[in-house]
Amino acid sequence: MADMQSTNAASPAIIRRQDYRPPDWLVPEIDLDFALDPARTQIRAVLSVARNGAHDRYLKLDGDGLVPLEVKVDGRPLESGEWTLDGGALIIPLTGDAHQIETLVELAPENNSKLMGLYASGGLLCTQCEAEGFRRITFFPDRPDVLSRYSVRMEADPARFPVLLANGDPIEQGSSADGRHWARWTDPFPKPCYLFALVAGDLACNADSFVTMSGREVKLGIWVKEADLPRTGHAMEALKNSMAWDERVYGREYDLDVFNIVAVADFNFGAMENKGLNIFNSRYILADPETATDIDYDGVEGVVAHEYFHNWSGNRVTCRDWFQLSLKEGFTVFRDQNFSADMGSHAVKRIEDVRVLRAAQFQEDAGPLAHPVRPESYIEISNFYTATIYNKGAELIRMMALMLGPERFRAGSDLYFKRHDGQAATCEDFVRAMEEGGGIDLGQFRRWYEQAGTPHVRATLRHDEATQTVELLLEQSMPPTPGQPDKQPMAIPLRTALFDRIGSAHKGEELLMLTQPQQSFTFGGFAEAPVLSINRGFSAPVIVATDRSQGDLAFLSAHDDDPFARYEAMQQLMVNVLVGRIAGQNVDEAAVVAAIRDTVVDPHLDPAFIAEAIRLPSEAYLGDQMAKVDPDAIHIARDALQRRIGQELEPLWRDIHARTKANSFSLSSAAKGARKLRNTALICLVASGVPDGAAVAFSQFDEADNMTERQAALATLANGASDEREAALDIFYNRYRNDALTLDKWFQTQAFALHPDTVDLVEELGRHPDFTLSNPNRVRSLYGAFGGNQWAFHHRSGKGYRLVANCIIALDKLNPQTAARLVPPLGRWCRFDDERAALMRGELQRILAEPGLSKDVTEQVGKSLE
Ligand code: ARG
Ligand code: ZN
Secondary structure: HHHHHHHHOOOOOOOEHHHOOOOOEEEEEEEEEEEOOOEEEEEEEEEEEEOOOOOOEEEEEEEEOOOEEEEEOOOEEHHHHHOOOEEOOEEOOOOOOOEEEEEEEOOOHHOOOOOOOOEEEEEEEEEEEEOOOOOHOOEEEEOOOOOEEEEEEEEOOOOOOOOEEOOEEEEEEEOEEEEEEEEEEEEEEOOOHHOOOEEEEEEEEEEEEOOOOOOOOOEEEEEEEEHHHHHHHHHHHHHHHHHHHHHHHHOOOOOOEEEEEEEEOOOOEEEEEEOEEEEEEHHOOOOOOOOOOHHHHHHHHHHHHHHHHHEEEEEOOOEEOOHHHHHHHHHHHHHHHHHHHHHHHHHHHHHHHHHHHHHHHHHOOOOOOOOOOOOOOOHHHHOOOHHHHHHHHHHHHEEEEEEEOOHHHHHHHHHHHHHOOOOOOOHHHHHHHHHHOOOOOHHHHHHHOOOOOEEEEEEEEEEEOOOOOOEEEEEEEEEEEEEEEEOOOOEEEEEEEEEEOOOOOOOOEEEEEEOEEEEEEEEEEOOOOEEEOOOHOOOOOOOOEEEEOOHHHHHHHHHHHOOHHHHHHHHHHHHHHHHHHHOOOOOOHHHHHHHEEEEEEEEOHHHHHHHHHHHOHHHHHHHHHHEEEEEEEEHHHHHHHHHHHOOOOOHHHHHHHOOOOOOOOOOOHHHHHHHHHHHHHHHHHHHHHOOOOOHHHHHHHHHOOOHHHHHHHHHHHOOOOOOOHHHHHHHHHHHHOHHHHHHHHHHHHHHHOOOOHHHHHHHHHOOOOOOEEEEEHHHHHHHHHHHHHHHHOOOOHHHHHHHHHHHHHHHHHHHHHHHHOOHHHHHHHEEHHHHHHHHHHHHHHHHHOOOOOOHHHHHHHHHHHH
């Protein structure tokens, strides 16, 4: 019995979507007064509360770690017996229908290591409230369907905190008698408390402006430490481009007179869309050629756009409850993906996005943490900011946009924004707006929101010479996922084309809707069997298996006019060879080498596309193609193929590497594409084992005038053993040791290296004086990257598992959210052999036995062990 009690006490409450009830009390207005100080901040809050409907329930204001120093109702101080605390929440019985509640609390932001609520980062004070951080600042109904008008007064020491920012518009400022200064900001748009923000600190501003479609001038500011100002140009360009794009593509105009962005060094996630005051992880704001790779530049552009787009998809229309998170995140990712595609290459952007989806979301769908895009339950909502909610959610919007076409999709989104402006909405509201505005029945499509797991589609083509027809048989199935043993058939839109072998063209693409478990489609006019091109553009987030031969795939890799399908054919060609080799079959590698050569020398292809197409599938992706992952066999097979490609085409790699060397840095697509191809050529050349490989890589490292080439050279060297490897790592460290974001790359490159000693090196790096658990970027650079390095992490000794588990245990005491993010790689044990699985489970059990474990880690580890 004692046992049962202790498990009960330890198992945290499950929140269910079914249990949603509208709020008992609304808060139309809130007035906040912050007396800011890192060690001792006092917060006075005045809430106007209004009973919502006829009921007699008390007022419950969420609180997390708060002690009420004063509580007043309508100006009258309450005695301590007149209120109670219930699990952190403040309970006040009220008799009337409208009251004014005043509370006073005190916090020490400098001791807030969770980075949720009000915290200190590099001398700044800043906030992070999504999802449930506001309850760590003041007592409040911390749920997204309570929308309030905010007035915020901040007061601080002007020497340490000369700049005071909050949501909305600045309306007043001044000095107080005691030498402190203050500012008041008001936000005219009612918002949920997760969008509240303030920042105080010694910040410099990159100031600019934007004139909206209706002719209003908006003041833009990007606030950073003075020394970082020269690194804010790219973010500012991205912001202005985003504002123009949302007007042009969605008809959405910005709605306040100021828009501010602040970069902070310590941040749990990428960035946050607080109304009029976005707060960013500095890695998504700061960029210059010396320290940022092209991927970093694209990351800045994409995240700036993402957060800006939230002003409509998230802020003007917010979420009713956190089960609807994908309503804002899926839609906003879809919007930022299309924006980035418009700013650069549609083909390459799609390939990159699918690569991320497969690496992160397909793995999630195939494991113990699989959940629907609209989950049914959670323990800790922070654990649901996942690739499923974000990236699969974006694929759902993309499929709707495809089925509707651009005009009708726009009509649907217009209706959505018009109908729900100022509201807290649901995923169902979005789908209904698409149905009504776009004129389509999305009945069966809704299952995409309900069913977890990745659908499998098997495509078989049968040719009938007599009738000159082909029959395409499509069969779908969906594996069981936790809590969902049986699945209903999905509505799967598949862009499909059939290629004539002669002439290498097709008669037009069709959008096939697969809605049944099995369905066949017949096409006429084929004297000879055509070649199937299916799921073009990756029109549906599914796994397709076809009976296409290596010859057919090689044909498509040379002729498909859909760039994604062309890339996919090439990847499948390589996967077949590698998976075959791992299974001990003697599959012909020559076709792969030939396809790579033909692609590389094709003058019509964009170099960035070539680089994507010829890159071998990652070790992790190869693992996903196997019934049980064998990390060592995968590494050996992939390495051997890479070597052969390097050797057989060596002159080509040397030629490309020399030819793509630029005289000076530029951010044009042509220059970025050249760098991408150059770095790929370097990988191939070094893999070939030529004696001067390390020397060529080192000179690229040494001569580069940009981080894209320097880091790629370092990463290539890091995979091997050479004097150049050690020299380059040393030089890099000494050059960037005082630049945190760039030093992260030093940790990350080593943690990601395909090197037999990586696991030992990571252990050493965990003790390096520059390693710290208090900065999430640094933790992710080392342990996050390592968890994604299949070969090293799954070292058969189990050392890798132990290292990550140790980190989770230590970090959980400081920052549970970031600690919980390290759990998923350990949770994939059932994909591995019995020995590894036992070691992984052992580490999960060790974590779970830790006393005082957070809800965050408990949920992730508990589910991983089920
Ligand atoms: N809404 C933010 C975004 O734009 C992310 C916030 C993450 N917060 C969290 N607790 N996971 O994606
Ligand atoms: Zn977002």
